[in-house]
Amino acid sequence: MDYRVKKNEILIIGKTDFNPKHILECGQIFRYYYKDGVYTVYSKDKRAQIYETSVGYTIKTNAPHYFEEFFNLKTDYGKIKNEIITKFPFMESPIKNAEGLRILNGDFFEIVVSFMISQNNNIKRIKLIIERLCEKAGKDMGEYYAFPTMEEFFKLTEEDFISLGAGYRAKYLINLKNSKNLLSKAFYGAMRDDAARENLLKINGVGPKVADCILLFGLNYYNAFPVDVWIERVYYEYFSCEKKTRPEISKYLSKTCGDLSGFVQQYLFYSKIVKN
């Protein structure tokens, strides 16, 4: 896929390796919005609006370099898809189903908070809670609200989080201020995947599945294979009928798929949730 970064936009040339619907609706990000043919996505305090063109897509934004990284535009998906299909022929259909899906490089703090909220929850309600969170504590950018900075976030009380609809997760969100050193991307630096996971698990409210999502969507460790209720079903459907716990399934699938894990996981997850 070819692209050009301009002053106030990014031009995407080609449609097979970039599809905003599949990128945004696959459950890796929760602040996006669709209206009249335009997808709008927010990250941190930034916004991008995506229009389809005759040759590809145009991403309108005042932070083009940020979104170049956010969309991981340098990643070669043609190669990734070929490797996956060669190794797992059954993946051809899920990949076709989710053509143009890309794994994003999200803002680390936003990803941590978002996936802590995601536990035992559904995507629609996760979006709702995060939207209320931004409105409550994020900076007013005029046409939208930014995701709260850590400083803004830590000012909130447990009652505030409950009023957002966070429910029993409110106490985890309050406790986040006790883990400040674990909340910056820089802390993880060139850490090995297992060391990074071990550190993430120290955060109260972050278990194996949420840690895998943070590793994948916040730090781009592509060997992470998050296993939720949907992927558990996929495992018994496509991979094995041997009974395992979710962490065991994750370990097994990560070992089986190696550095293709994150991509395989997203293609399967998306294909599963759009059919249901």
Add this chain to the structure above:
DNA sequence: GACCAGGGCGGCC
């Protein structure tokens, strides 16, 4: 009105 959702924690054994 029960059941479900991108699960994790704490208590028990």
Add this chain to the structure above:
DNA sequence: GGCCGCCATGGT
């Protein structure tokens, strides 16, 4: 170490 009940809430 593994298992199990509980945890808020909005949608179906």
